[in-house]
Amino acid sequence: MQYIELTREKHIVGADRSSIKMCLKWPSRMGCHHVVDEQFAPNTLGVYKPKVGEQLLHRFLPHVSEAVGKKLWPVNSFARLVYKGGELRMHYDRPGLDWTLSINIWRDHSWTIEVHDDDGNWHSFEDLGDRAVLMNGRKQWHRRQPFKGREAYQLFLHYSEQPGFEGDPEFKLDYKPFFPKPPKAPVAQSYKVVDCLSDFELEKCLKDSMALTLEAGTMTREGLDTSVRKSEIAFVGHLPEWRWLSDRLAMTAREANDWGIDASGINGVQYTTYGPGSFFNMHNDRAEGTDDRRSLSISALIRNADEGGEFEIDGFGKIPMKPGQAIVFPAWVKHRVHNIEAGYRDSAVMWLENS
Numbered sequence: 001m002q003y004i005e006l007t008r009e010k011h012i013v014g015a016d017r018s019s020i021k022m023c024l025k026w027p028s029r030m031g032c033h034h035v036v037d038e039q040f041a042p043n044t045l046g047v048y049k050p051k052v053g054e055q056l057l058h059r060f061l062p063h064v065s066e067a068v069g070k071k072l073w074p075v076n077s078f079a080r081l082v083y084k085g086g087e088l089r090m091h092y093d094r095p096g097l098d099w100t101l102s103i104n105i106w107r108d109h110s111w112t113i114e115v116h117d118d119d120g121n122w123h124s125f126e127d128l129g130d131r132a133v134l135m136n137g138r139k140q141w142h143r144r145q146p147f148k149g150r151e152a153y154q155l156f157l158h159y160s161e162q163p164g165f166e167g168d169p170e171f172k173l174d175y176k177p178f179f180p181k182p183p184k185a186p187v188a189q190s191y192k193v194v195d196c197l198s199d200f201e202l203e204k205c206l207k208d209s210m211a212l213t214l215e216a217g218t219m220t221r222e223g224l225d226t227s228v229r230k231s232e233i234a235f236v237g238h239l240p241e242w243r244w245l246s247d248r249l250a251m252t253a254r255e256a257n258d259w260g261i262d263a264s265g266i267n268g269v270q271y272t273t274y275g276p277g278s279f280f281n282m283h284n285d286r287a288e289g290t291d292d293r294r295s296l297s298i299s300a301l302i303r304n305a306d307e308g309g310e311f312e313i314d315g316f317g318k319i320p321m322k323p324g325q326a327i328v329f330p331a332w333v334k335h336r337v338h339n340i341e342a343g344y345r346d347s348a349v350m351w352l353e354n355s
């Protein structure tokens, strides 16, 4: 998180500010249209790629690159009009939006952005008149409390550390391949354990999972057979408040995918709780001989059982894992979860699919 002073060559002239306000107030006159986001930004209106915003996006590119110390690619601009009570709920940004320059166009009351920093605390920053806030919104959770003023006009300029995200005005890329790799010959038996969730995110998962309706897990072919599997699950991939987890699991799995497996699609996210006496016998995730396209599996450990509940990969034995870590493996590799003797084991599982 840092500030960029909008002075001299980095100046935004009054006409630019007026134009952004016009786009938000009378979008049809300015060739734009409104978008709303009731889930994450209630009581606000947005406009994608306002004309002046796109000009400023390119004008600021060298300054933002210099501040970050990396080559960056412009992605898009986004303007937002916030009414009294409008807020920005806790989130982090979608793939491709690595760096955001947040510029205050006009507002009649202060409105700080709160960022959850590496030290585990929330810190407040304000993008005042000529001081823009530059943040790595892709890595840091952020939010704004309900706005107490009458109106606030904001402009966001988004930059990526990789090419390929420009020309993508909305959320088209969210669940699409963003680390495409050429397919190689599949590896028969393999796995990787990688870091996936922070302590803060683990707590959030446990807290949010209280609101889920869990039901008995089934196998694709066998249906409900408690001799194969006993655990409680909920599919969460379609729930907006869990979307960040789909995004994180997909990204983690694709980054760990050294096998060159085609994992461009996704097939649901499952939140699973194993209580005492629960288990999942040896199986693989890809139902061979069907049109199942599951190619890569990821299982993130959210809570470890007090006793038992170890994850085993066929041929490698029990794999020690800590909460926050995820195990990634080709979907055809056999695995199991040992019987839980005491306590509860929570995990989030996602399958990625070939195209």
Ligand SMILES: [Fe+2]
Pocket (backbone or CB within 6 Å): 091, 092, 093, 137, 142
């Ligand atoms: Fe954001």
Ligand SMILES: [Fe+2]
Pocket (backbone or CB within 6 Å): 283, 284, 285, 335
């Ligand atoms: Fe499995």
